Amino acid sequence: xxxxxxxxxxxxxxxxxxxxxxxxxxxxxxxxxxxxxxxxxxxxxxxxxxxxxxxxxxxxxxxxxxxxxxxxxxxxxxxxxxxxxxxxxxxxxxxxxxxxxxxxxxxxxxxxxxxxxxxxxxxxxxxxxxxxxxxxxxxxxxxxxxxxxxxxxxxxxxxxxxxxxxxxxxxxxxxxxxxxxxxxxxxxxxxxxxxxxxxxxxxxxxxxxxxxxxxxxxxxxxxxxxxxxxxxxxxxxxxxxxxxxxxxxxxxxxxxxxxxxxxxxxxxxxxxxxxxxxxxxxxxxxxxxxxxxxxxxxxxxxxxxxxxxxxxxxxxxxxxxxxxxxxxxxxxxxxxxxxxxxxxxxxxxxxxxxxxxxxxxxxxxxxxxxxxxxxxxxxxxxxxxxxxxxxxxxxxxxxxxxxxxxxxxxxxxxxxxxxxxxxxxxxxxxxxxxxxxxxxxxxxxxxxxxxxxx
Numbered sequence: 001x002x003x004x005x006x007x008x009x010x011x012x013x014x015x016x017x018x019x020x021x022x023x024x025x026x027x028x029x030x031x032x033x034x035x036x037x038x039x040x041x042x043x044x045x046x047x048x049x050x051x052x053x054x055x056x057x058x059x060x061x062x063x064x065x066x067x068x069x070x071x072x073x074x075x076x077x078x079x080x081x082x083x084x085x086x087x088x089x090x091x092x093x094x095x096x097x098x099x100x101x102x103x104x105x106x107x108x109x110x111x112x113x114x115x116x117x118x119x120x121x122x123x124x125x126x127x128x129x130x131x132x133x134x135x136x137x138x139x140x141x142x143x144x145x146x147x148x149x150x151x152x153x154x155x156x157x158x159x160x161x162x163x164x165x166x167x168x169x170x171x172x173x174x175x176x177x178x179x180x181x182x183x184x185x186x187x188x189x190x191x192x193x194x195x196x197x198x199x200x201x202x203x204x205x206x207x208x209x210x211x212x213x214x215x216x217x218x219x220x221x222x223x224x225x226x227x228x229x230x231x232x233x234x235x236x237x238x239x240x241x242x243x244x245x246x247x248x249x250x251x252x253x254x255x256x257x258x259x260x261x262x263x264x265x266x267x268x269x270x271x272x273x274x275x276x277x278x279x280x281x282x283x284x285x286x287x288x289x290x291x292x293x294x295x296x297x298x299x300x301x302x303x304x305x306x307x308x309x310x311x312x313x314x315x316x317x318x319x320x321x322x323x324x325x326x327x328x329x330x331x332x333x334x335x336x337x338x339x340x341x342x343x344x345x346x347x348x349x350x351x352x353x354x355x356x357x358x359x360x361x362x363x364x365x366x367x368x369x370x371x372x373x374x375x376x377x378x379x380x381x382x383x384x385x386x387x388x389x390x391x392x393x394x395x396x397x398x399x400x401x402x403x404x405x406x407x408x409x410x411x412x413x414x415x416x417x418x419x420x421x422x423x424x425x426x427x428x429x430x431x432x433x434x435x436x437x438x439x440x441x442x443x444x445x446x447x448x449x450x451x452x453x454x
Contacts, residue, residue, distance in 0.1 A: 006043070006175050009167060014047035016163040020152045025118040026052040027161075029081075030108045033057070033071035033182045039175040040123035040164060045079045047163075053081035056111045056120075058104045060090050071180040078179070084111055102281075105155075112158045119159040124149055127169040130220035131198045134206075142285065144269065147228035168217070238266040246274050248325065248341045248407030251317040255292070255310075264292055268315065275306065277319040291315060299403065311401035318403060327383035330411065330438075338382065341409060345382055346439040352429035364441030369429035370411075370419040372436055379414025380436070396421045411438055 021027060029044060031037040045053060057072040059065055069085060076083045088103040112120040129148050136145035152161045164172055206216040243254045244267055253271040255264050265288050272283050283291075287303040294300065294310035301307050309316045325340035335346045344364060352369050373380070384406050385397060397405050400422070411420035418426045420438055429435035 010046045013043045013163040017048050020161050021119050024050050027119050027121050028054045028056050028112040028117045029121045031055045031072050033068035035173045035176040035181045037123040038075050038179055038181050039172040041075055054115050055081050055083045056108045057085050058107050059087045060100050068182050071182050074180045109156050109158050119161045122162050124162045125164050125167050125169045125172055126221045127217055130217040131195055133220050133224050134198050134202050143231050147231045148224040238263040239270045244271045249322040250407050251275055253315040255315050256313045271317050275319050277322045309403035316403035327381045330380045330382050332377045342442055344441050348437045350437050352431050352433050352435040354431050364439040367437055367439045368425045369435045371427040371429050372434040373413030373417050375414040382409050382411050393418050393421050
């Protein structure tokens with residue numbers, strides 16, 4: 001591509017990338033070999049020559065796609081980009097397109113994490129946006145669905161950027177026309193594909209409904225953009241800081257009884273997005289309604305295997321497929337992190353002072369003094385509750401919603417004596433006697449773990 005070719009398109013792509021991607025970063029591009037994704041590769045290379053480009057090419061195994069790999073590799077070679085071929089197994093979904101999309105996105109997200117890329121770039125255009133909007137309307141979507149795709153959004157810890165979302169497909173194809181490309185037969189040849197039917201039937205029908213018989217794509221794309229602005233405002237209002245939070249592998253959503261149901265729906269969806277575990281789609285309307293209709297103390301398994309529990313004025317969401325966290329030794333003077341809970345621990349020894357707690361030298365800000373166990377400081381561990389139920393601290397754990405009890409960190413001595421439950425001291429230090437100082441703080445590696453006293 002010459003320096004002066006497609007300057008308007010290059011500038012538009014540069015504007016998006018400059019907003020979301022820092023200089024000299026590594027990015028992963030999803031390139032299928034089709035004209036859209038090939039144009040993405042060439043436009044990004046021209047718009048931001050400082051970026052290190054890693055091309056991810058997904059092989060679904062649904063057909064002979066050797067030509068797709070050849071086209072992808074040829075274009076990447078022209079630009080000096082590395083290519084990673086990602087074979088995937090297509091599982092179940094709402095249809096073959098949906099299942100393939102899920103598998104493709106999961107593989108590309110994994111590649112972005114593996115390469116420590118600052119973003120995953122996808123080649124959707126304004127035409128794709130209009131088609132997505134119509135498909136969601138046909139399904140009976142809410143406001144989030146009407147907002148369709150965003151130019152940039154985080155997904156499973158990866159920033160997903162769509163630099164061409166404001167560009168038309170015909171213009172984009174003019175960029176890729178001089179280069180090797182392939183045509184996805186599901187886009188043109190199979191009348192059973194829903195997106196193909198939107199292109200051939202729905203968009204022409206909408207054009208005939210317009211007063212000027214004009215192209216409906218700009219209007220549909222504008223609708224998605226306007227709704228996205230409204231959704232952002234609703235989220236900021238309905239989901240204030242702290243109302244939805246990770247607690248280890250669980251998510252806690254505040255659902256006071258006097259809160260409007262529209263607000264509660266948004267909070268459940270926001271909490272769902274924080275769940276760890278496999279890549280998942282947003283909860284459907286029926287799932288959200290079932291969760292909000294739970295009686296206090298009841299739990300159900302819903303979409304994607306997620307377990308929902310109504311705990312007073314909160315809902316606890318948990319993915320039972322996420323492995324429970326394992327005990328960690330807590331040696332004196334050596335910090336240990338629990339990324340599953342987002343906590344860091346430091347154990348030191350001291351002589352107990354006149355107050356219940358005081359900072360230990362070098363300890364994180366949250367520090368508790370506990371009695372030195374008879375077995376000494378060696379063998380202290382931080383662990384989840386025991387399968388037997390930890391009878392000695394059952395009353396302490398009962399102050400925590402049942403669905404969260406496995407997420408409460410417990411510090412125990414080698415002889416089994418429990419020293420700390422969450423931030424509640426079980427074995428208080430005696431003034432003037434040797435004691436252990438246990439410092440705990442958020443470590444920045446993940447969710448903030450259980451910090452409230454039981």
